[in-house]
Amino acid sequence: MRDDFALLAQQNQGINDHWQRFTFTKTTIAIQPETSLEAWMEVFSSIKDFHAASQFWLGDLLLFAEQSYGEEYTQVLDETDMEYHVLASYKWVAGKVKDYLRKESLTWSHHKEVAKLEPEEQDYWLNEAVEQGYSVRGLRDAIRDEGQESAFPEGWCVRHSVVCPLEV
Numbered sequence: 829m830r831d832d833f834a835l836l837a838q839q840n841q842g843i844n845d846h847w848q849r850f851t852f853t854k855t856t857i858a859i860q861p862e863t864s865l866e867a868w869m870e871v872f873s874s875i876k877d878f879h880a881a882s883q884f885w886l887g888d889l890l891l892f893a894e895q896s897y898g899e900e901y902t903q904v905l906d907e908t909d910m911e912y913h914v915l916a917s918y919k920w921v922a923g924k925v926k927d928y929l930r931k932e933s934l935t936w937s938h939h940k941e942v943a944k945l946e947p948e949e950q951d952y953w954l955n956e957a958v959e960q961g962y963s964v965r966g967l968r969d970a971i972r973d974e975g976q977e978s979a980f981p982e983g984w985c986v987r988h989s990v991v992c993p994l995e996v
Contacts, residue, residue, distance in 0.1 A: 846870045883936040887922025890915060925950055931957070937964045941971065 846867035851858040859868070893901035905915060921936065924943035931938070931954050938957050941964060942950040957967045 880935065883918050884922060884930065884939075886915070887918035887920075888927070890919035891922050894919070929954060931955075933958055935964065938962070938967055941967050945971075 846864075847870075849860040849863045849867055850871055890901075890905075893904075905912075908915075917940070921940050921943045925939045926947065929947060929950050934954060934957055938954065942953045945953065953967065953971060956962065956970065960966070960970075962970060
């Protein structure tokens, strides 16, 4: 697992010997006692960025798999420990909000709020969220105040802050 994180860091942010001071597993990070604040800050910042990006990454991966492998990929998903409605939400947002409209300074949840809108409206509201410093709730309220619908498509609901299909 550590090698996966280190490789990702090297490819995306340029690795240095700071990462050598950390050992990663799925459930912990072991940090060498004499690790500098600078090294800690670099690793912390990178992991925070990975976390913030993971919902987009998973959504994009699911879209790719659906387009490339058809139904085969769903069998692989059955073997994961992730809930279907969580994965469906990631994929739905990734499919609705194209990568060129996404704003790095906003959370995935901001993008979820605009996902039901047309691309031009998404662009407008995402830019407004950046310019006005809207929280997710602030963006939702602003969209509602303008008379537009929330991001949730008909037949979908919110469970634990995740958009998911209503069960029949």
